[in-house]
Amino acid sequence: MSKSIVLNFGSGDLQHGFSQIQVEVREPYHPAPIKLRASLPAAPDLVELYRRWQMFYREYYQQFRQRSQQLAIVIDPDLDVDEADLTNFSEIDFEELRQRLPERLNDWLDSEGFRATERQLRTLLDPQEEIQITIETEDDQVRQLPWCLWSFLDDYVNAEIELSNLEYCPSLKTAAETNKGVRILVLLGNSEGIDVTPDQKVIAQLAGAKPKFLTEPSAEAVSDRLWKQSWDILFFAGHSSSREEEGCFYLNQTEKLTIDDLRPALRTAIANGLKLAIFNSCDGSKLATELADLHIPAIIVMREPIPDAIAHRFLKYFLESFSTGASLHKAFRDAREKLRVQQRRFPCADWLPMLFRNPTEPAPTWVQLLNHSQRSSRTKSKQPRYWQVLMIALLVTALMQKIRQFHFFQPLELASLDQMMRIRLEKEQPDKRLFVIQVTPESLKELKKEPTGFLDGDEVADILRKLTQNKPQVIGLDIYRDKEQYLSPKLKQQLQKIPNLIGICKVPDEDEPRSIGNRPPPGIPIERIGFSDFAPLDVDQVLRRHLFEMQVDEPKFCETQISFATQIALAYFRAKKVPLDINKKPWKFRNVTVQAMTGGYPQSVDLGGMQGMIRYRSYDKLEDIAPSVSLKDFLNDDFEPNEVQGRIVLIGYNVPGEDSDRLLTPYPLKHNGGERRTPGVFIHAQIISQLLSAVMDKRPLIWWWPRWGEAIWIACWALLGGAIAVSSKSIHQTVVLSVCSVGMLWLICWIVSLEAGWIPFVPVALALLATSGSVMLIAQLVTISVPSKSN
Numbered sequence: 001m002s003k004s005i006v007l008n009f010g011s012g013d014l015q016h017g018f019s020q021i022q023v024e025v026r027e028p029y030h031p032a033p034i035k036l037r038a039s040l041p042a043a044p045d046l047v048e049l050y051r052r053w054q055m056f057y058r059e060y061y062q063q064f065r066q067r068s069q070q071l072a073i074v075i076d077p078d079l080d081v082d083e084a085d086l087t088n089f090s091e092i093d094f095e096e097l098r099q100r101l102p103e104r105l106n107d108w109l110d111s112e113g114f115r116a117t118e119r120q121l122r123t124l125l126d127p128q129e130e131i132q133i134t135i136e137t138e139d140d141q142v143r144q145l146p147w148c149l150w151s152f153l154d155d156y157v158n159a160e161i162e163l164s165n166l167e168y169c170p171s172l173k174t175a176a177e178t179n180k181g182v183r184i185l186v187l188l189g190n191s192e193g194i195d196v197t198p199d200q201k202v203i204a205q206l207a208g209a210k211p212k213f214l215t216e217p218s219a220e221a222v223s224d225r226l227w228k229q230s231w232d233i234l235f236f237a238g239h240s241s242s243r244e245e246e247g248c249f250y251l252n253q254t255e256k257l258t259i260d261d262l263r264p265a266l267r268t269a270i271a272n273g274l275k276l277a278i279f280n281s282c283d284g285s286k287l288a289t290e291l292a293d294l295h296i297p298a299i300i301v302m303r304e305p306i307p308d309a310i311a312h313r314f315l316k317y318f319l320e321s322f323s324t325g326a327s328l329h330k331a332f333r334d335a336r337e338k339l340r341v342q343q344r345r346f347p348c349a350d351w352l353p354m355l356f357r358n359p360t361e362p363a364p365t366w367v368q369l370l371n372h373s374q375r376s377s378r379t380k381s382k383q384p385r386y387w388q389v390l391m392i393a394l395l396v397t398a399l400m401q402k403i404r405q406f407h408f409f410q411p412l413e414l415a416s417l418d419q420m421m422r423i424r425l426e427k428e429q430p431d432k433r434l435f436v437i438q439v440t441p442e443s444l445k446e447l448k449k450e451p452t453g454f455l456d457g458d459e460v461a462d463i464l465r466k467l468t469q470n471k472p473q474v475i476g477l478d479i480y481r482d483k484e485q486y487l488s489p490k491l492k493q494q495l496q497k498i499p500n501l502i503g504i505c506k507v508p509d510e511d512e513p514r515s516i517g518n519r520p521p522p523g524i525p526i527e528r529i530g531f532s533d534f535a536p537l538d539v540d541q542v543l544r545r546h547l548f549e550m551q552v553d554e555p556k557f558c559e560t561q562i563s564f565a566t567q568i569a570l571a572y573f574r575a576k577k578v579p580l581d582i583n584k585k586p587w588k589f590r591n592v593t594v595q596a597m598t599g600g601y602p603q604s605v606d607l608g609g610m611q612g613m614i615r616y617r618s619y620d621k622l623e624d625i626a627p628s629v630s631l632k633d634f635l636n637d638d639f640e641p642n643e644v645q646g647r648i649v650l651i652g653y654n655v656p657g658e659d660s661d662r663l664l665t666p667y668p669l670k671h672n673g674g675e676r677r678t679p680g681v682f683i684h685a686q687i688i689s690q691l692l693s694a695v696m697d698k699r700p701l702i703w704w705w706p707r708w709g710e711a712i713w714i715a716c717w718a719l720l721g722g723a724i725a726v727s728s729k730s731i732h733q734t735v736v737l738s739v740c741s742v743g744m745l746w747l748i749c750w751i752v753s754l755e756a757g758w759i760p761f762v763p764v765a766l767a768l769l770a771t772s773g774s775v776m777l778i779a780q781l782v783t784i785s786v787p788s789k790s791n
Contacts (some may be wrong), residue, residue, distance in 0.1 A: 002130035002158075003027050006359065007038075008166065009137040016044035022116055025124050031736050036120055039113030047141055053097040054144075054304065057348060060094055061305055085497035098347060101151040109150060118152065131159035132329055133360055139164050143285060144303060146351040148336060160329040162357040164292065170360045171270045171295040181210035182369040183273075185231045187222060187759065188215045189238025189281070190250040196237040196313040200279060203235065206323050208370050217253040219261065226265035230272040232369040237311070240281035247286030249279065259290035270296050275364035276328075278366060280311050288356040297361035298328055302352045310339060310349045328363040329355070362730070387724030389775055396770045397715040400763040401707075411539055412762040416746075418542075418666035420761075421616070427624075428617045431689040433572075435472070435647045436628035436681060437463070438654040439479075443631035452655050455479065457488025463631070463651060464494045464501070474571045474786040475501045476564065476688075478532065478652030478681045480521035495523035500575075502567050504532040505558035507550070518559030528571070530564030534663065534683065535611050542610035543614070543663045546687045548587070548594060550609030572648055572688075578695060585610070589695045613702035614683075615690045615756055620670040622654075622678070626685045637638060652681025700756040710760050717745060717764045721772035731776060736759055738772045 004026045023036040030378065048070050109118070122739035125131060128332040135147060147161040186203055188196045214221060223369075225231075240249035250256045259266065266274075276298045279287055284301030291299050300318070302311070317335035322328065332355050339350040357363065403409060441451035448458060455463075460479065467475055481487060482505070495501065503524040508517035520529040531552075535545035547563045562570070573580055573589060585650065586595035596610045619625050629639045631651075655663055662677035665686075669676050693699035720741060728734040742765045749761045 002132055002329070003125065004134060004359075005593060006033075006134045006136060009135065009139065009142060010166070011138075012040075013139045014043050014141050015212055021114070021117075023121070029731055031732055031739070034124065036117050037429040038117035040108060041111050041113070043104075043108045046108055046145070049097070049101055049104055050141070050144060053101050055326050056094040056097055057304055060347070061307065069665060083782065094347070096480070101146070105145060105149055106151050109152075122155075125156065127156050129158060130327060130330060130358075131156055132363070133159055133161045134164050134357065135161060136164045136166050136359075140285070140289070143289070143397065146303075146348075148351060157484060158330060158333075160333040160355065162329070162355045163275050163288075164359055165289075166358055168358050168360055169295055170290070171297070171358070172267075181245055182206070182208055182233065182366065183229070183231045184209055184211040184233040184235055185225055185229075186211050186213045187217060187234070187236045187238070187251070188213060189236060189240075190216060190252050192253070194238070194308045199235075199237045199315050202312075202316050202319055206319060208366070219251060219257055222251065222257070223265045224260060224717075226262065226269040231269055231274050232276070232364075234269070234274060234277045236277075236279045236281060237315075238281050240279055240284050240287060242283045242286035247284060247288075247290060249284075249287065258286060259294075263294065266291070266296075270294055275361075275369060276300070278315070280306075280315050280334065280738050282306050285354060288354060292356050292358065295358050295361070297358050297364055299356040300316045300332065301354050301356070302353055303354050306352050307346050307349070310342060310346050310352065313342070314339060314353060323366050325366065388778065389719065389726055389771070392505075392774050392778075393715055393718035393722050393767075393771050395437065396718045396767050396774070397711060399770075400767050401711055402713050404763055407539070409762050409766075413760065414538055414540065414542070414544065416749075416756055416761045417544075417753070420750045421666060422618065423750060424618055425611075425754065430624055430769060431617065431693070432643075433647055433686070434626035434685050434689060435643050435649045435693055436622075436685055437649065437651045438628055438630050438679070438681070439652065440621075440630045440654050441656070443635075443657070446540075446632045446635070456487060457481075457491035457607070460486075461488065461491040461494045463634070464491075464498060466634070467644065467649055467651075468498060470641050471646065472644050472649040473500065473575055473646050474568050476568045476648065476650040477501060477521070477682065478502050478650055478684060480504065480506070481521035482516045487522065492523055495521050500571065502528050502530060502564065504564045505529055505560065507531050507533050507552055507558045509533075519557050520560075526559055528567065529558075529560045530562055530567035531558050531560055532564050532680070532684075534680075537663070541664055543665055543683065545611045546614050548610045549611060565689075566683045566691070568648060568650075568684075569688050569691040572692065573695065576696075589691070592694045592701070594701070613704075613758065614687060615699075615702045616665060616667055616686050617689060619664040619667050622682055624670070625682050626689065628682075650681050650685055650688075652679065652684070654681065698727055702756045702758055704758045713760060714764050714767050717728050717741075718767040718771040721770070722766035722775045725772045725775035725779070734772060734776050738769055741768055 006022075006024040006026065008022040008024075009018050010020050010022065018040045021038040021040060023038050025034040025036070027033075060757075074701070086541070137143060143163050147163075149491075150161070151157055153161070157329070184203060184206075186200065200213060203209060204213075212225070214225065226234075236249055236542050238250055240247065246258050246260065248256045248258045261268040274296060277291055277296055279299075279301045282302060282305040285303050288299045288301040306648075314335050317338045318331050321334045322331035326334065332353065336350050336353045336684075339346075339352075342349045360367075400409075402488055439455065444451055444453050444455075447455070447735060449455075459608050460477075460481065464475065464477075481491070481495075481503070495503070499525060503521040504518075506518040520526075520534075531550065533547065533550070534543055538544055546565065548566050549561050549563065551561060552558060569589075570580065570582070578590050580587075586593050588594070592633060594612065595613075617625055629643075633639060656675060661680035662675070663680065663683060664676065665678050665683065667678075669678060690701065692700070694701050704710075721738060723739065724737045728737060745765055746761060749759055752759050
């Protein structure tokens with residue numbers, strides 16, 4: 001496919017200039033064009049120069065007319081020119097105008113407001129690539145200029161200029177016939193003084209053409225053919241004129257037609273597949289302008305009276321190139337430039353052809369016309385293509401599911417989940433059922449310890465004693481107390497007599513030889529002990545899962561099977577008389593069902609016990625999770641007693657260091673002195689909060705579909721991608737609709753995430769794009785293979 005440059009001249013004219021010329025560079029498969037601006041000054045002298053050239057041009061041929069003074073001029077190609085006949089005509093003046101007009105046109109186009117834009121265009125273009133240059137204007141004087149003389153074309157040998165109205169739209173289409181062959185309606189009009197036989201012979205000899213010749217037909221016969229049959233090309237040879245208010249062409253000695261006379265018939269013909277109109281006759285610029293209003297894809301006319309020999313040669317050159325595979329623009333330029341060799345006998349012959357186009361319609365090609373348009377071939381193969389779409393969609397779905405099993409999409413899926421979960425309509429408030437006492441470096445310094453030191457037994461005992469005086473509902477001690485050096489008689493006594501105290505232990509890590517585990521604090525029964533271990537981190541070292549329970553292979557250090565956060569939540573539920581059923585799976589807390597993960601993560605990942613996703617409360621700082629206080633402030637009574645009474649109180653460390661109890665979550669901290677990781681005690685608070693909120697506030701836990709549900713979801717969107725490719729009229733439209741569909745998919749997934757749902761986005765988006773691209777590629781390959789079949 002070729003690049004296109006669009007020059008929209010807007011509402012200006014040559015008398016006043018063009019202050020706002022919109023320039024667009026459009027490339028295949030690029031949804032958005034490159035946009036530039038330019039301007040051109042007023043050039044009334046250019047109008048006058050063209051008018052004088054036109055007068056001299058017509059006078060030059062007027063002297064050789066042989067017949068019919070009221071019709072356009074014709075020259076016998078074998079006629080010898082007698083210089084004595086040029087009594088009232090100056091060849092010198094005509095030759096001077098032939099030189100001055102291109103010079104003045106290029107001087108105008110080299111003006112300051114246009115020169116910079118042309119230089120920019122040159123940086124974007126390859127001199128060897130095919131380029132369509134569209135001049136969009138409503139000014140007849142601009143249309144009449146010989147744009148083929150623009151020096152820009154000398155450097156870009158495969159570029160060609162076409163003209164267009166400022167306003168255009170696609171033509172209406174109806175179903176086309178299925179018989180193959182290029183259908184050409186050939187109108188051989190009034191031929192007085194000219195010979196249309198060479199044109200007839202050239203068309204009759206075209207391979208694949210199915211011409212219908214009407215010689216000097218009546219207006220009724222022409223209209224009838226346009227109404228009742230489908231045509232690809234309309235061709236007229238004869239006399240035409242644009243000197244009146246509107247263009248007209250002469251059918252016979254007594255009848256002439258305007259485009260307006262045939263408007264309903266031509267509109268029907270265009271709807272039935274008419275792609276190209278060729279008026280190989282004189283002075284056809286107004287015919288082209290009026291035909292363009294009907295939104296026909298392409299029109300070829302002659303700007304001025306044309307010698308008979310030049311008309312024959314142009315048609316022959318154009319059809320030879322066009323019918324052997326050249327694009328419309330390439331064939332048009334080749335035919336026009338081949339006329340230059342006739343300059344000595346027929347001056348300015350290569351200035352005469354004009355190409356008008358409707359930019360919303362693809363330029364017709366001979367291959368396309370042989371198979372009766374993309375719309376026709378699509379209609380014929382509609383049912384098989386949808387079967388192909390179904391097969392491709394199912395294959396893509398199976399491929400996506402297989403790839404997911406090997407974890408390839410997992411980083412992208414998790415990143416998309418994080419993004420959706422972070423975008424909330426309103427921010428949740430901290431959970432005031434919890435209260436966190438942080439052992440910070442400042443607190444340790446207050447106790448005359450190193451910033452990364454440990455609390456001794458009596459200090460922990462004092463904390464617990466003070467806490468019990470404020471009557472918390474549950475106390476969670478997120479501090480290991482399994483070594484004798486960190487115990488004291490006072491602490492042991494406290495551990496034994498506090499009935500609502502939950503302690504921790506740690507299971508040895510098989511992947512870390514130095515991790516031998518931590519025993520629970522002495523004096524606390526196993527029913528109030530929870531393991532502090534978190535679920536395995538994801539590939540990006542982010543914690544998104546938590547463990548409800550875990551089977552311990554060697555319970556020498558940690559005999560409990562229930563996590564620390566779950567034990568605290570269970571203790572709170574028991575205190576609040578919430579019905580519990582954890583003796584069988586799935587667990588039930590009142591009306592909330594808790595079960596092991598089956599979706600989202602590939603089944604081949606070792607989930608390490610009964611796991612669930614953590615539905616984090618959105619936070620930028622630790623205070624967004626739950627109210628908290630430093631140990632220093634707590635010991636100095638710098639807190640409100642009602643913040644503790646009846647609540648869950650967690651005690652844990654928040655100290656820096658590589659070995660500290662901190663982990664990355666989907667919510668990196670923004671207000672914690674550059675430390676993005678979250679302390680473990682606050683992660684426990686998040687897990688406890690989500691369980692409490694699910695049961696008591698009806699805030700749902702993160703849920704997901706089973707594997708078969710995700711497979712159906714992927715297949716549906718894959719089918720949509722295929723349907724887009726089949727129904728779209730162009731690659732550009734396919735790309736735009738596919739991208740919009742991916743955006744709509746993301747919006748749906750995000751809306752579902754607002755209700756804690758995790759449904760696949762990444763594999764679904766890839767399935768849609770893969771199916772759409774595959775169907776589009778197959779369609780292109782089938783189109784490319786058509787010529788070999790026809791040959």
